[in-house]
Amino acid sequence: MRQQMTVEREHEFCYEIVWDDTFSGLQEAVSSLYDSGRKACIVTDTCIAPLYLEKVRSSLQPVFAQVTDFVFEAGEENKTLDTVKKLYTSLIEHHFERKDVLVALGGGVTGDLTGFAAATYLRGIDFIQIPTTLLAQVDSSIGGKTGVDFDRFKNMVGAFHQPRLVYMAMETLRTLPDVQFASGMGEVLKSGLIRDENYYRWVLENREKIAAKEGDVLIDMIKGSCRIKKAVVENDPTEQGERAVLNLGHTIGHAVEKLMDFQMQHGQCVALGTVAAAWISWKRGLISREDLALIEQGNRWFQLPVTVEGPKAQDVLKATKSDKKMEQGKVKFILLEQIGHGIIDRSVSDEEILSAIDYILGAGDRA
Numbered sequence: 001m002r003q004q005m006t007v008e009r010e011h012e013f014c015y016e017i018v019w020d021d022t023f024s025g026l027q028e029a030v031s032s033l034y035d036s037g038r039k040a041c042i043v044t045d046t047c048i049a050p051l052y053l054e055k056v057r058s059s060l061q062p063v064f065a066q067v068t069d070f071v072f073e074a075g076e077e078n079k080t081l082d083t084v085k086k087l088y089t090s091l092i093e094h095h096f097e098r099k100d101v102l103v104a105l106g107g108g109v110t111g112d113l114t115g116f117a118a119a120t121y122l123r124g125i126d127f128i129q130i131p132t133t134l135l136a137q138v139d140s141s142i143g144g145k146t147g148v149d150f151d152r153f154k155n156m157v158g159a160f161h162q163p164r165l166v167y168m169a170m171e172t173l174r175t176l177p178d179v180q181f182a183s184g185m186g187e188v189l190k191s192g193l194i195r196d197e198n199y200y201r202w203v204l205e206n207r208e209k210i211a212a213k214e215g216d217v218l219i220d221m222i223k224g225s226c227r228i229k230k231a232v233v234e235n236d237p238t239e240q241g242e243r244a245v246l247n248l249g250h251t252i253g254h255a256v257e258k259l260m261d262f263q264m265q266h267g268q269c270v271a272l273g274t275v276a277a278a279w280i281s282w283k284r285g286l287i288s289r290e291d292l293a294l295i296e297q298g299n300r301w302f303q304l305p306v307t308v309e310g311p312k313a314q315d316v317l318k319a320t321k322s323d324k325k326m327e328q329g330k331v332k333f334i335l336l337e338q339i340g341h342g343i344i345d346r347s348v349s350d351e352e353i354l355s356a357i358d359y360i361l362g363a364g365d366r367a
C-alpha cells in the first residue's frame with residue numbers, strides 16, 4: 001500500500017517521501033515533478049545495477065527525453081572526489097544542463113555522492129533519491145546532507161542539497177544482506193532513542209515482525225524514523241543546533257568505523273557509539289542502569305554489536321577528537337537525558353570518553 005509524507009520548510013524546500021512495496025509508483029511520482037524535454041542520469045553501483053537499474057530506467061524513460069546511467073564500483077572506498085569527477089565527465093559528455101536531473105539509486109554511499117555531484121554540477125541541479133538500503137531509507141536519503149570522504153575522513157567534503165523526491169520500494173529490503181539490514185536498524189534505534197520513547201519501545205516489541213520483513217510493519221517502522229528525521233531537519237536544515245542530536249552514537253562510532261578501516265558497517269558503529277553515549281549518560285546519572293541494559297539488549301536483538309575488538313582506546317579517543325563534529329576544540333557529544341530524549345553536550349571530558357571507549361572495548365561488567 002503506497003503512502004507518502006511531505007518534508008517542507010517555507011521558501012527553502014518541499015519534497016515528498018513515498019513508500020511503496022515496489023517501483024510501480026515511481027513513474028507517476030516523478031512525472032508529477034517534471035515536464036518533458038529533460039535528461040536524467042541514474043547513478044548506481046555495481047551491486048545495485050544488476051538488481052534494479054533496468055526497472056528504474058523503464059519507469060523514468062516515459063518521463064525524460066533521455067535516460068543515461070553512471071555505474072561505479074560499490075564500496076565506501078569509492079565515495080571520493082575521484083568518483084565524483086568521473087560522474088561530472090559523464091554528465092558533460094552527455095551534455096547535461098541545469099534543468100536536468102540526477103537519480104541516486106542505492107545506499108548511503110550512492111545517495112551522498114550523487115547528491116554532492118548534483119549540488120555542485122553547474123552550481124546545482126535537481127536530484128532524486130531512490131534509497132535501496134534500510135540505512136539510506138531511514139536516515140541518509142532525507143535531509144539534504146551530501147558529500148564524500150576525503151583522506152579517510154568520513155563525509156569531510158560536502159554540501160547541503162535537498163532532493164526533489166525520495167522514493168522507497170520495500171522490495172529492495174528483501175534483497176538486502178542481513179548485515180546491511182542490521183546496520184539500518186542501528187539508525188532506526190537511534191531515531192527512537194533521541195526523540196520518541198514510544199517508537200523505540202514499539203520497534204523492540206515488533207522485533208520478530210521486523211526480522212521477518214513484514215511489509216506493513218516495515219513501512220510503519222521506516223515512516224516512524226522518517227517522521228523523526230523530518231521534524232528535526234525542518235527545524236534545523238543546516239545543523240546550526242538541534243540537528244546534531246541525529247548524531248547520537250556517531251562521534252565514537254565514526255572513530256571506530258575509521259580505525260576498523262570501514263570494514264564494519266556504519267550502522268553497526270553507530271550502535272556501538274550509542275552504547276558508549278548511553279554509558280556516559282548513565283555515569284552522569286541521566287539514565288538508569290536498566291535503560292543502559294535495555295539499549296544493549298536492543299542492539300543484540302537486532303544483531304548489532306555492544307562491544308568491539310581491535311582498536312586501542314587511545315587511538316579511538318584521538319580519532320574521536322579529529323571528527324568534524326568538534327566545535328572550538330570541544331567534542332559535540334550527544335547524550336541521553338532519558339530514552340526518547342537526546343541532548344547536545346559540549347562538556348564531556350577525555351576521561352569520560354575514555355571510560356566509555358573502554359566499556360565498548362569490553363572492560364567492566366555489562367549492564
Ligand code: GLY
Nearest residue numbers: 139143145243246
Ligand atoms: N545523519 C545525520 C543527519 O542527517 O543529520
